[in-house]
Amino acid sequence: MANLESVERLQQGVEEWNQWRLKNPTILTIDLAQADLSEANLHKANLAGADLHEANLNAADLSAANLFQANLQAIQLNGADLCQANLAGADLRQASAIEADLHQAILSGADLSQADLSQAILSETDLSMANLHQANLSEAYLGGAHLFQANLIGANLSDAQFNQANLREAQLNQAIFSNTSLVRADLTGADLSGTSEQKTDLSGTDLSKAHLVETHLENTKLHNCRIYGISAWNLNLEGTEQRSLIINRKDEAEITVDDLEVAQFVYLILNNQKIRNVLTTVGQKGVLILGRFTGEGRKEILDAIRDNLRQQDYLPMVFDFERPTERDFTETVKTLAGMCAFIIADITNPKSTPLELQATVPDYMIPFAPILQDGELPFAMFRDLQQKYNWVLDVFPYFDKDDLIENLDEVIQPALQKKEELTQSKAEGFRVVKRQRSPKKS
DSSP states (O other), X not given: OOOHHHHHXXXXXXXXXXXXXXXXXXXXXXXXXXXXXXXXXXXXXXXXTOBOTTOBOTTOBOTTOBOTTOBOTTOBOXXXXXXXXXXXXXXXXXXXXXXXXXXXXXXXXXXXXXXXXXXOBOTTXXXXXXXXXXXXXXXXXXXXXXXXXXXXXXXXXXXXXXXXXXXXXXXXXTOEEESOBOTTOBOTTOBOTXXXXXXXXXXXXXXXXXXXXXXXXXXXEEESXXXXXXXXXXOBOTXXXXXXXEOSOTTXXXXXXXXXXXXXXXXXXXXXXXXXXXXHHHHHHEEEEEEOOOSTTXXXXXXXXXXXXXXXXXXXXXXXXXXXXXXXXXXXXXXXHTTOSEEEEEOOSTTSSHHHHHHXXXXXXXXXXXXXXXXXXXXXXHHHHHHHOTTBXXXXXXXXXXXXXXXXXXXXXXXXXXXXXXXXXXHSOOOOOOOOOXXXXX
């Protein structure tokens, strides 16, 4: 039970209470447990470290109050005003199966950093611009809560419910989402970079303009989410259910895709003329140059090929197999190959490009123009590639850099001619077997 003397002193007015605390700094234990302070005016009251567990503060005015490290377990704060209150380090945990009730409380701008709000009821609570840095909100209920621009960096949100909550522009960096429900929540412009959202339900969530950089979304539900303007980079999507992701604004005809990372690209293609022009240009003018360009004279040959192609208004893209890279060579080559008009592959060095060509040539009907310096032999399997795939052109032999550049048109023109043949072949109709039809039996 609360200390009656403490309750009576508090009821005499906040000014006198604060003065008393100021004059008695050695009195650290303020016993207000189970006190009935409903509708009390406690504006700017100094309640730091006070024991208020199971107290009734329904509809009380606690705006700008100091509740630093106060014991608020099982407290009743239904309809209370805690606007700009300091609740840093406060304990709002469940106690004796009675939950902390902050239903419809006003906590806008309040400091709840590192506060323990596990299992607290915060439905429809105003937490806009509140500081919940590293707060424990595990198993808390925040249905319909207002968390506009709230600081939830590093907060524990596992098993919490944010259904239909307003989290617009909230900072959620490094927050822990595990079994968290965010069904139909508004996360417009929220920063979810580096968060761990394992087994989280984001069905119907508005993620427009949200930031998801290095976000862990393992086994998460992404159904019917709006993702217009989203920034998604280096995501972990293992086991993630992606379905009907809406890529455009609410005032536009709805277009959906089933892949978060692909969605950004699709929207840009549909709505950005410049990007469409770039893709068209790359397909018509892009030339991939493959080879090993280290060693005596090799770099000069590379630069000469590239400069010559530039002068002819092509877009040369160079892949040097000697340069270190963290990506798989074959994956990179196949990605670049699919974007180009034709490929020039220097097969001079026996170690040059064999695996990459064997993996790429069969999958892409793109002209491969091989070049070979005089006195060298291609890798052993190259003959098979030429025999099986007619888009692998005849090898062009060259003596040195000057000879190659002077006659480079003899490499380019056959590649362009083959490109035209392949384009026409792709446009032809399907072939049908001619059969000798026999009369129908009566």
